[in-house]
Amino acid sequence: MSNGTLEIKAISGHAGPVAGRDTSRDYDVCKLIDVTTCIGCKACEVACLEWNGYPFRETVFDNTYQTMPDLAWNYYNLIRFNEHVAEDGTFSWLMRKDGCMHCADPGCLLACPADGAIVQYANGIVDFNQDNCIGCQYCVTGCPFNIPKFNHETKKVHKCTLCSDRVGAGLEPACIKACPTGCLHFGSKDDMKDLADKRVKQLHEHTSHKSAGVYDPPGVGGTHVIYVLHDIDHPQYYGGLPKDPRVPLLVRIWKGPLKWLGNFAIAAGVIAAATHFVRYGPKKVEEPKKEEVV
């Protein structure tokens, strides 16, 4: 995989054209997370910290196997843990590796006002560029998955990069490399979809997980991180994975019709004032005659 995969096809807060717009490489990259084979070892969490150079941060014990309640600005990757009791009384531990989904239609990028703070590469990776981040956290508002996290000291927002630096150099992401069970896979989106479908078929045929399925939500144009879930009908059981994630409607209205209406109104207001001045001119003060009485 060449560095060309990191050609940029979408830029946040950008007024001009984007050179790589509508381009795509031979293939989009994709991470497949098969939660049915995750054992919750958290090797991926450690690998993520190591590659990104963050020290291990304080953990919070909440009577589960989860490292801490939520992702953090320097913790991109968290195994969410849920003790789930099904309707028939059977009990299961649900582990899901949570992190940025790298949406094809990213709400964070749509919401971001800062030129170049969020970019989408031609290979599908959505990356934050902290040099250009202004700390407004509109990306937090735009994200349907609750992923971007704010660093209060530096006023910058961070999230999983899908190891764009490694991928650009032809390597797989750090988490993939660390996974001991084969639960994580990395490759082209097509290949990962194929692999996911095969695994789902296997689950249907050889296990009791008859409602197993692939999570690749169409509401955000599909994602470049996809899951195989035992129960595709209830993604919310897996630490609150949304059933039908979409870029919030109000965010779309805000960045779409409201902008055009606002731009038009401001321009029309200024033009109307100028036109009024040319048509009617300044108001004249009546200079009354000496003897005139009010």
Add this chain to the structure above:
Amino acid sequence: MSTAAATHYVSSDAIQRYTFHERVMHWLNALAYTYCLATGLAFYTPHLFWLAVMLGGAPTSRFWHPILGIGFFIAMIWMHVVWRSDMEITETDKRFLSNVEDYATNRDDRVPPQEKYNGGQKLYYWLMYYGTFLLLFSGLFLWFPEYISFSLAWVRHLMIVLHEVAALITIGGFIVHVYMSVFLVPGSTDAMIHGSVSRAWARTHHRLWYIRVTGGDPVGKE
């Protein structure tokens, strides 16, 4: 001279319209609003992002925008304490507003005489007053979105739209205000800088106020 006139310095050719206190208040308010306007427009559209770059960079602008916003709110409250009684909408204002077409087309002889502020100025005042509350309320959510739980994400979505709508409404008023005070009514800007207007200006634009502060003295009487 009437009692009202005693609080206004009246010379033979000039009438004090704004005290030093009022002018400082107005310009602090204007400064805070304009800063928030410029930086806000930078965040509003990529085409105006350069405004934030000129004002010291977008991260700096994002840092100061809410703080100056609080300053704007305080200045507005200060203004409200000082100007509230002057800004109450009266029957005179309603007559003005029903004749606003004549006023807008500079047929001023058909416009009924006005108090210190005409109906249009008062409407602008109330627009900015209530707009400030909307901007502050929604702005607090935009300032600290990380403290709103994800289950209440719809609040963030709503507030971001509310903040922009409120801002656009005040911008509409602001365009009219700047146009009228700088271009349409010569003498207005000077009055807000130096404090006084000519007797003829006062008599033309705010005749009821003119009569009140001069005790009905005819213009030009020595």
